[in-house]
């Protein structure tokens with residue numbers, strides 16, 4: 001197979017959803033439909049064991065497993081699908097955001113009873129900023145949920161894009177009759193599914209078919225009215241608008257019942273884009289270029305803390321990766337030869353020995369690879385766009401034993417570089433500040449400081465709840481601002497200055513007083 005063909009048959013995506021919308025269930029059903037597993041239950045069991053324990057060592061033990069399940073590669077209809085996990089819930093951290101920079105499309109999953117929920121909105125913002133195409137799946141139609149038309153307008157409101165229904169539910173909850181496939185003009189009749197696949201779905205052709213009206217009565221009457229309304233009011237599906245992130249196709253179903261899952265899987269194959277070109281400071285990099293390039297978008301500490309072992313997740317951007325090939329780390333010029341790349345769930349083992357644009361390889365290392373690092377066969381490239389998000393939670397950190405201050409600084413610098421947490425050094429002196437987007441990040445850092453650096457850190461509340469990186473076209477303007485607000489300024493791990501505050505009102509005042517200073521909620525690596 002040619003390189004171009006390998007690239008064209010790849011789809012790399014992540015599911016974004018609020019906890020409990022059914023992401024784990026859908027993930028499992030996608031694996032089931034693609035034939036990667038025969039019986040649903042394995043992913044679910046893993047989740048259960050992970051969430052059952054709040055004990056830190058237990059979480060640590062599970063990390064090895066979560067490395068392996070954080071990328072799932074499946075083959076379906078001659079397409080190689082890479083599903084990247086976005087940890088949700090208590091695991092929520094900046095990693096979740098950065099994973100979205102490594103995908104070419106997102107599947108937004110919504111609980112039909114709850115609509116678009118807060119965590120989904122945060123993740124959506126990242127997708128919107130990158131114009132990532134989004135496919136929407138409205139889940140749990142087997143329950144008493146909200147009216148589909150209502151949900152549709154909520155989706156449009158939050159996404160700021162047109163929602164184009166591809167299917168429409170007939171009834172819901174106890175009277176859920178199935179889903180009408182608007183484009184193929186046929187209805188798939190609902191049947192509660194199990195953990196296995198069945199291939200004898202009942203299909204009724206044609207919206208005018210009297211059998212549908214006879215069997216599904218009022219529910220069908222309502223659905224038909226709504227479909228007519230949508231067809232009159234909603235714009236037609238436009239593939240270019242979808243790929244540009246301006247339209248989202250919407251599907252309805254019930255993941256737990258295997259219902260509507262096949263349609264979503266097919267939509268991913270048929271509509272989601274293959275890997276595209278990537279922007280580097282030096283030039284545009286095309287996925288089908290013969291030479292390998294890849295970028296580290298996530299670093300995860302692995303099982304053995306004593307060895308500072310960690311896995312760098314590399315999204316392949318171009319060329320072909322082969323086990324054992326020589327790669328250059330552009331930041332340092334160092335050469336590495338990854339032999340024991342981490343294997344991810346996959347149907348065919350041989351897929352693990354080579355990788356193409358869109359694939360993810362996990363390279364175990366001892367700190368040689370950092371977040372944002374670019375690997376090539378020799379050319380110096382720096383990809384742009386790996387975001388660091390302004391933290392929303394802050395804690396001051398001190399070391400219990402002053403003699404270990406140096407170890408604390410070393411540890412925090414390394415953890416900061418790795419992206420586990422953001423570290424700020426106030427210009428006015430005093431305790432270092434840690435910034436995070438998820439509470440768990442603080443616990444992870446305290447734990448790792450202790451086990452990996454031998455530092456008992458004391459975390460203390462901070463008065464800050466917001467940070468903005470600051471820049472100005474004229475360095476004099478920046479200096480003036482920094483001098484006047486010195487008690488609120490801190491440098492991050494790459495010495496970029498940030499303005500730390502306690503409320504958005506303070507930010508507004510600063511923006512009004514200093515129109516020549518720009519305040520950024522996001523800093524891009526490189």
Ligand code: G4P
Nearest residue numbers: 018019020021022023024025139140142143254255256257
């Ligand atoms: P998450 O990963 O997004 O957090 O969600 P997860 O798949 O764990 O699903 C959350 C809950 O929603 C689970 O119930 C799951 O069974 C249920 N669920 C998922 N899809 C559907 C659906 O289509 N219909 C209905 N009615 N429920 C659905 P749970 O009680 O929390 O867990 P469990 O005891 O069923 O495992």
